[in-house]
Amino acid sequence: MNFCKLCNSRLLQKPDFSLPNIPSAQGFTTSKIGNTGNLELFTCPCCGLVQLTSEPVSYYKEVIRATAVSKEMRALRLKQFKKFFEKYKCKKTIEIGSGTGDYLEILTKVNKNSFGLEAGKNGIDACKDRGLKVFKGYLDRENKKIPNAPYDSFIMMNFLEHFPYPLVALRSIWNNLTDNSFGFVEVPNFEETIDEHNFLDFVPDHLLYFTKDTLSLMLNLAGFEVIKIESVFHNYILQAEVKKRILPSYANFKTEVVRLKKQIEHLLKKFPNRSLAIWGAGHHSLSLMSICGLNDKKIKYIVDNAPFKQNKLTPATFIPVVNPDYFVKNSPKAILVIAGGYNDEIVKQINAFNLNIKVFSFDKGILKNEK
Ligand SMILES: [Zn+2]
Incomplete structure (x- = not known):
């Protein structure tokens, strides 16, 4: 079995094309000894590279x-x-x-x-x-x-x-x-x-x-x-x-993790003991909660519009996920929206409830005071 010299895929057993008696380009000789072989070409079915599978010349x-x-x-x-x-x-x-x-x-x-x-x-x-x-x-x-x-x-x-x-x-x-x-x-x-x-x-x-x-x-x-x-x-x-090609540096990511933790700690000092809730159970939000060590003693609950996430616990942090109706009836002192591109839409939705609570949002490293 031969493998492609470029993508390592398996080559077909039979060559796509062969030519008999093809001499090497530099095999000049002073005697009549030596012979030539058949040249067999294989095309990789995956990457398309045309190649020989024979041993290289001496x-x-x-x-x-x-x-x-x-x-x-x-x-x-x-x-x-x-x-x-x-x-x-x-x-x-x-x-x-x-x-x-x-x-x-x-x-x-x-x-x-x-x-x-x-x-x-x-x-x-x-x-x-x-x-x-x-x-x-x-x-x-x-x-x-x-x-x-x-x-x-x-x-x-x-x-x-x-x-x-x-x-x-x-x-x-x-x-x-x-x-x-x-x-x-x-x-x-x-x-x-x-x-x-x-x-x-x-x-x-x-x-x-x-x-x-x-x-x-x-x-x-x-x-x-x-x-x-x-x-x-x-x-x-x-x-x-x-x-x-220069590989990306992850040094800035490490700095950002430290900065994020500080921002969330600061917010939790202002709104301690389950007076803060989070809106958004997407992967940004889930990772943020996990990285910052949040749990159901610190966060009242997570609100999410997706019914399949409601009445469950968040992975890793085990905070209950509730629906927007529950949020209106049992509102916290403050809500932090973490929903990436949906942040603006959700802030509007919250404002429409006319609750007397503080609204914050977090996206791309920036914690914003919305209301
Ligand atoms: Zn290939």
């Missing part, structure tokens, strides 16, 4: 590319990197998979503080010969430390599609970035392969075939927001600009 950790020979490609890279650094004001960047340093050299011209990560010895030696700053390494664990981290940006050019565990690699990058950081990711454009029926794009080196949707989903699941995604270089390449 050199999958290394980046091997011959792009240095193309003038057009070099010019495109220079333009792209300049634009990226100007736009996001990044200062320290890591290229994941630097190969022999073709792009790292351009990157270093644009931003001096550029580093590379490469697993292959040949690539590392070549980078060093070119005077580039490169580290040996491969992202096979989420908690992998990249030397010299944290970085405020990363570049990954046509390398993600080679990873047997792409989410692990991306999450590992995430862990080596500062909070305010950006990334530039490129993969071959599978939408073009589909549109042109270009079956020669399939190669054992590429385990993953991305569309805009599946690339975005993968980047999202790795903890990145996709700022922009588009196809470039005659539609052959998908290019994404991403931002590290």
Whole structure:
């Protein structure tokens, strides 16, 4: 049984498409020994990612590319990197998979503080010969430390599609970035392969075939927001600009809990011993009562318009729930309305009873004196 490399759903037993005798892209040889296998493609029925389930090629950790020979490609890279650094004001960047340093050299011209990560010895030696700053390494664990981290940006050019565990690699990058950081990711454009029926794009080196949707989903699941995604270089390449997603801070929630308790304690001092009732048995109100330690010795009762809640006790705090008629006949000295968006409507309803009682409301952290 094989599982999707993106969403972990089960893949179908049989491939959707297969091609016989597809050689690896870098399996050049000096002898006539060695053979090729069949290439089998699976499409995840859940997320749609097209992928191979076969073992990666023997050199999958290394980046091997011959792009240095193309003038057009070099010019495109220079333009792209300049634009990226100007736009996001990044200062320290890591290229994941630097190969022999073709792009790292351009990157270093644009931003001096550029580093590379490469697993292959040949690539590392070549980078060093070119005077580039490169580290040996491969992202096979989420908690992998990249030397010299944290970085405020990363570049990954046509390398993600080679990873047997792409989410692990991306999450590992995430862990080596500062909070305010950006990334530039490129993969071959599978939408073009589909549109042109270009079956020669399939190669054992590429385990993953991305569309805009599946690339975005993968980047999202790795903890990145996709700022922009588009196809470039005659539609052959998908290019994404991403931002590290910052997780929300709950520090303010803790402060708010303390503030809420103080407000309710203050109100209870003014209206002690069951002289205060609460209107609203929704979840905001129930949680507030529980957090503030309210009970039937402190609160007279809870009023609620919903018949199915009436004549019962509130969960956790065990305060009786009554109907509005009961409230009119046995009114407290003060009532606190906690019903979120319904507060105004309920305050109007209470005022219409013309009782001689104080009315307060609580919503979004604010305790209001209504009457
Ligand atoms: Zn999937």
